[in-house]
Amino acid sequence: MTAGDAGIVVVGASLAGQRACAALRRHGYRGRLTVVDAEPHLPYDRPPLSKELLAATADESAAALPSAGLGIDWVLGRRARRLDVPGRTVELDGGDVLPFTGLVVATGSAPNPWPGTHPPEVGVFRTLDDARALRHRLGGGDRLLVIGAGFLGGELAAAARGRGTSVELVEAQPQPLRSALGPVAGEFVAALHRAAGVSLRTRTRVGSFTGDHRLTGAILSDGTRVAADLAVVALGASPRTGWLAGAGLRINRGLVCDRHARALGTDGAPVPGIVVAGDVARWPHPWAGPDGAVLGHWTHAVEQAEVAARNLLDPAHPATYRPVPSFWSDLYGVRLRAVGFPAFADTVEVHENDPDGGRLDIAYRRDGELVGALTGNRPGRLAAYRAQLAEALGRVPA
Amino acid sequence: MQVHVDLAVCQSHGQCVFGAPDVFSFDDDDQLRYSPSPPEERRADVIRAASACPVRAITVGPSGSGRPAA
Numbered sequence A: 001m002t003a004g005d006a007g008i009v010v011v012g013a014s015l016a017g018q019r020a021c022a023a024l025r026r027h028g029y030r031g032r033l034t035v036v037d038a039e040p041h042l043p044y045d046r047p048p049l050s051k052e053l054l055a056a057t058a059d060e061s062a063a064a065l066p067s068a069g070l071g072i073d074w075v076l077g078r079r080a081r082r083l084d085v086p087g088r089t090v091e092l093d094g095g096d097v098l099p100f101t102g103l104v105v106a107t108g109s110a111p112n113p114w115p116g117t118h119p120p121e122v123g124v125f126r127t128l129d130d131a132r133a134l135r136h137r138l139g140g141g142d143r144l145l146v147i148g149a150g151f152l153g154g155e156l157a158a159a160a161r162g163r164g165t166s167v168e169l170v171e172a173q174p175q176p177l178r179s180a181l182g183p184v185a186g187e188f189v190a191a192l193h194r195a196a197g198v199s200l201r202t203r204t205r206v207g208s209f210t211g212d213h214r215l216t217g218a219i220l221s222d223g224t225r226v227a228a229d230l231a232v233v234a235l236g237a238s239p240r241t242g243w244l245a246g247a248g249l250r251i252n253r254g255l256v257c258d259r260h261a262r263a264l265g266t267d268g269a270p271v272p273g274i275v276v277a278g279d280v281a282r283w284p285h286p287w288a289g290p291d292g293a294v295l296g297h298w299t300h301a302v303e304q305a306e307v308a309a310r311n312l313l314d315p316a317h318p319a320t321y322r323p324v325p326s327f328w329s330d331l332y333g334v335r336l337r338a339v340g341f342p343a344f345a346d347t348v349e350v351h352e353n354d355p356d357g358g359r360l361d362i363a364y365r366r367d368g369e370l371v372g373a374l375t376g377n378r379p380g381r382l383a384a385y386r387a388q389l390a391e392a393l394g395r396v397p398a
Numbered sequence B: 001m002q003v004h005v006d007l008a009v010c011q012s013h014g015q016c017v018f019g020a021p022d023v024f025s026f027d028d029d030d031q032l033r034y035s036p037s038p039p040e041e042r043r044a045d046v047i048r049a050a051s052a053c054p055v056r057a058i059t060v061g062p063s064g065s066g067r068p069a070a
C-alpha cells in the first residue's frame, strides 16, 4: 500500500483500532489512514470507566488513549453500515462511501440489551457517555440495581458502594463469575461483595421492572420485590458484526479470522486486505475448541491489533497470533489477575483462598495440563503461571 | 537504555514481567522490581513490555524521558 491510493480504513476507534493505527505507523505505513467510529469521541480506554471514573478517583483524562501524531483522518459520530468486499468500499450511515485498499475491522462488542421494554432508568454500561451519566448519579441517594454479577456488574457494584450507594446485585448463577472462573473464585468474589454491604442475590433473575414512566424497582424470580431508582443491565456483550451482514465474510457470533488475524470469507479462505482485531473477532487457538475463541479482554485487543496491522502491511510473511491470554478486574482493592483460559478447565486447584486478606491463587487444569490461573493480589505467582503456560504453548506445533 | 516505572501508577498487571522477565520481575512481597538501565539489545522487548502496560506506567528512553508511543 502506497501513498496516493485509497489507503487503509479502520472501523472502530477504540482500543483495537487505536493500537492498529499505532502499529501501522510504527511498521512504516505512510499512506492515508481513515478511522471511523459511531461514537463522537477520540479513542479512549474502557477499563477505567467502571473503575476509577465511576469511583470518582480519577477524571476522564485517565481514560484517554494516545492518538495524536498518527496522521489520522477521523470520521467520528458516523456508523459503518455496509461493507462491499469486491468493490472495496465501506458505506456509512447517511450514504457516504469510503474506498479502501486495506481494512481493519475493530468494531468490538455491544452490551446485550434487556430483552423487553423497560423504564428509561434502565440502561447498559459500555461507553464514556454511559460512565458520565452513571458517575453523575451515584452518591446522590439513588438506589442501584445491577443485573448480572460478571466482571462488569461486579465492578459497577463495587464502585457504587464506594460512593455510598445502596446496591442490589442480582445473579442467575449460584456464584458470581462461576462459568468463567468456577465456584471457589465465585465464592471469594461473593464474600467481597457481601463484606462491602452489597445485597447480592444469587440463583435469582430479574423478572420484570416496576414503575411505568419512572423506575421504582424490580420483581425477582423468587417473587421478592426490590426497590431501585436506577438499573444497569450487565449481561455480557456480543461481537458487533451487524454491519458486515451480506458481505460474504464468515460470521459466527464474531467475525471469524485465521491465526494471522485475516478475515475469512464464507468459503473459509482469507479475504485479501481485510484483517480483524479485538472483541469482534473469533480466532483459532490450540487450546480452544474447533470454533475458536472470542475474548472481550484488553490485552487480547492490544496484541491481536499488532499482528493484524503487521499482516495487512506484509501479507506475504504473515505473523501468527497465538497468545497466552490475560485479563484482570479490580474489586474492593483486590487485584484479580488471570492468565490462560480458566473457563476451559475441568479441575481447579486452590493454593490460597483468603477473602479477608484479599489473596487468591487458583490453578486451572484440563486433562491434567495447566490451562489457566487466577490470582488476587499475587502478581508474582501469576507471572510464574504465565511462564508455564507460555512454555506449554511453545510445545504445541505451529 | 533507561527504563523508569512510575510505581504510583503501576497496578501490578505483570504485562511487563511477561514481556521482558529479565528486566521486570516481582519480588517475594509481590513488589515490582526492574533494572533501570538494561542492555541496549533488550530495547525491542522493553518497548513491547511498555506498550503492553495497561496503565502506561513505563517510560523508556535514552535519558528516561518521554513515554513510549503506545
Ligand SMILES: Cc1cc2nc3c(=O)[nH]c(=O)nc-3n(C[C@H](O)[C@H](O)[C@H](O)COP(=O)(O)OP(=O)(O)OC[C@H]3O[C@@H](n4cnc5c(N)ncnc54)[C@H](O)[C@@H]3O)c2cc1C
Residues within 6 Å of the ligand: A011, A012, A013, A014, A015, A016, A017, A036, A037, A038, A039, A045, A046, A047, A048, A049, A050, A078, A079, A080, A081, A106, A107, A108, A109, A110, A125, A126, A127, A152, A240, A243, A277, A278, A279, A280, A295, A296, A297, A298, A299, A301, A326, A327, A328, A329, A330
Ligand atoms: C466498562 C468496561 C470495563 C472493562 N474492564 C476491563 C478490564 O478490567 N480488564 C480487561 O481485560 N478488559 C476490560 N474490558 C474489556 C475491554 O475494554 C475490551 O476488550 C476492549 O475495549 C476491546 O476493544 P475493541 O477495540 O475490540 O472494542 P470496543 O472497545 O468495543 O470498541 C469498538 C468501537 O467500534 C465502534 N463501532 C462499532 N460498530 C461500529 C460501526 N458499525 N461503525 C462505526 N463504529 C463502530 C464502537 O463505537 C466502539 O468505539 C472492559 C470493558 C468495559 C466496557
Ligand code: SF4
Residues within 6 Å of the ligand: B005, B009, B010, B011, B012, B013, B014, B015, B016, B017, B024, B032, B052, B053, B054, B055, B056, B057, B058
Ligand atoms: S505492566 Fe504496568 S502495571 Fe503491570 S506490573 Fe508492569 S508496570 Fe506495573
